[in-house]
Amino acid sequence: MMTHLNHLNHLNNVELVDSLDGALPASRAGHLDACDACRERVDSLRLTMSAVRPAEGDDVPEPSPLFWQHFSRRVHEAVRDEPLAPSSRWFRAPRLGWAAATAVVVLAAAVVLWNQDRRIRDAVPGGSAPIGEQASSTTEDLSWNIDDDEDWALVRVVADDLRWEDAQDAGLHARPGSAERVALEMSPAERQELALLIKDDLIRMDDLLKAEMKRTGA
Amino acid sequence: MAARVLAFESALASRPSLAQNAGREPRSEWHLKVARAEMADGVDPAWTAVDDHALVRECLAGRRGAFDVLVERHRRHVYQLCYRFAGNHEDASDLAQEVFIRAYRALGGFKGQSAVGTWLYRIAVNLCLNRVPSLKTSKPPAFERLEAREHMDDRGEAADAALLRAERAAEVRAAIACLPKKQRATLVLRVYHELPHEEIAGILGSSVGAVKANFFHAMANLKKLLMERSR
Numbered sequence: 001m002m003t004h005l006n007h008l009n010h011l012n013n014v015e016l017v018d019s020l021d022g023a024l025p026a027s028r029a030g031h032l033d034a035c036d037a038c039r040e041r042v043d044s045l046r047l048t049m050s051a052v053r054p055a056e057g058d059d060v061p062e063p064s065p066l067f068w069q070h071f072s073r074r075v076h077e078a079v080r081d082e083p084l085a086p087s088s089r090w091f092r093a094p095r096l097g098w099a100a101a102t103a104v105v106v107l108a109a110a111v112v113l114w115n116q117d118r119r120i121r122d123a124v125p126g127g128s129a130p131i132g133e134q135a136s137s138t139t140e141d142l143s144w145n146i147d148d149d150e151d152w153a154l155v156r157v158v159a160d161d162l163r164w165e166d167a168q169d170a171g172l173h174a175r176p177g178s179a180e181r182v183a184l185e186m187s188p189a190e191r192q193e194l195a196l197l198i199k200d201d202l203i204r205m206d207d208l209l210k211a212e213m214k215r216t217g218a
Numbered sequence: 219m220a221a222r223v224l225a226f227e228s229a230l231a232s233r234p235s236l237a238q239n240a241g242r243e244p245r246s247e248w249h250l251k252v253a254r255a256e257m258a259d260g261v262d263p264a265w266t267a268v269d270d271h272a273l274v275r276e277c278l279a280g281r282r283g284a285f286d287v288l289v290e291r292h293r294r295h296v297y298q299l300c301y302r303f304a305g306n307h308e309d310a311s312d313l314a315q316e317v318f319i320r321a322y323r324a325l326g327g328f329k330g331q332s333a334v335g336t337w338l339y340r341i342a343v344n345l346c347l348n349r350v351p352s353l354k355t356s357k358p359p360a361f362e363r364l365e366a367r368e369h370m371d372d373r374g375e376a377a378d379a380a381l382l383r384a385e386r387a388a389e390v391r392a393a394i395a396c397l398p399k400k401q402r403a404t405l406v407l408r409v410y411h412e413l414p415h416e417e418i419a420g421i422l423g424s425s426v427g428a429v430k431a432n433f434f435h436a437m438a439n440l441k442k443l444l445m446e447r448s449r
Contacts, residue, residue, distance in 0.1 A: 014427055014434070017430040017431075048437045049437065052409050054387055059391070059410060060298045063297070071293055072286060072289050072290055074315055075315055075318045079322040082322060
C-alpha cells in the first residue's frame, strides 16, 4: 500500500526539470529525498545535460573580427533602401492611433471655433454672451451639422492623415467630452507627443486662416 | 543493456560541466581582440548608452543609425543561435543576416512587450525551424570548427584531445538535429543560450509547463539517440 502511494507521488516530467533547476517546491522535495527512483531519474537527466553542454568554444566557433564588420555592413546595406516602418507609434497601436487622431481633430476644432468666436465677439458691439453658453451652442452645432460645416472642413485639413470614412467606419464620432476622455487614457509621454502634434497643426492652420482672411478681406 | 547504459552514463560523467565554463562574456585574448575590433565598427558612440527599446523608437523616428547599434549588440547571439541550427558558418551567417532584415521590416510591429533580444530570438527560431531542413550543408560542422579553432586554441590542449572533444560535440549536434522541432529549439535555447523557461515560452509561443515538458522529452530522446550512436 505504501509502495503504491509512493508510486502515485513520483515527480512528473515538469517537476523533474524543476528539480534539475533547483526549483522544486519544498512540498515535493521531501518525496525526492525519500524516493530512489525519482533521484535516479533526476541524476540521469543531469548527466545527459552535462553531456550536451559544450566546453567553451566547442559548439560555435568565433568568426573573425572582419566577419562581424562585414556582417554589420551587409545588414546595413540590405535595409538601406527598405521603406521604414511607420514612423509614428500612434499607428502601431490602432486603437490608440484612432484615439489620438480623434483627439487632434476635436481639440483643434475647439481651438479654431473658439478663436473665430472670439473674433466675432470682439467685432460685434455687445456680443458678450456668457462663455459657457457659447461653447455649448457651438458644440451642439458641431454634433449635428458635421458634414456641412465649413469649420469641420478646416479640421479635416488639420487631420489630413486621417481618413474620415475609416474613422466613422471604426465607430468613432466626435462628441462633447471625447477629447477629455481620450486624453485621460494617455500616458504623460503620449500627451506630450499629442501636444506637439496639435501645436504643429495649429501653426499650419493659423497660416491657412490668415491667408483666407487676407484673400476675402475679412 | 544495463551495462551499456552504465558505460554511457560514465562517459557522460566525464564531460566537463558548464559550471567550469560558466559565463557568456568573452574572456580569452581572442575574444578581447574581437571586442576591441567591434568597438571600431563605426557605430556612433552616442548610441552606446541608449537602451534597446529607445533604439527601436529612434529607428522608427527615422534615425537608421540606431538599427546599426541593435545589430552590433545582438549579432553574436543571433549568429550563434543560427549556427546551432545550421551547423556551419556559411548558412548561419546568411540566416543571421536575414533575421536582422526581417526584424527591420517588422520594426513597426514591435510593441516593446518583450526584450529586443527575445524578439530577435523569436524571429531567428522561426526562420531556422522553417529553413534549416532544406539547407544544403556541404561542409561537415566538425571540419569547419577545427578550422576555426586554429585561430583560437590558446589553451595548450593536445591535438588528439581537441579532436576527441570535437568528435563528441559533433555527435551531440547531429543527435540534436534529429529531435522534433520544438524539442530542438527548447533544448538549444535552454542549454546553449541559458535562457529561463519563461523567456523560452515567450519565444516559442508556448506555456512554461509545455516548455519544461518539451525540455524533458528532448533530454530523454537525446539520451536515447546518443546511446544508439555509441553502440
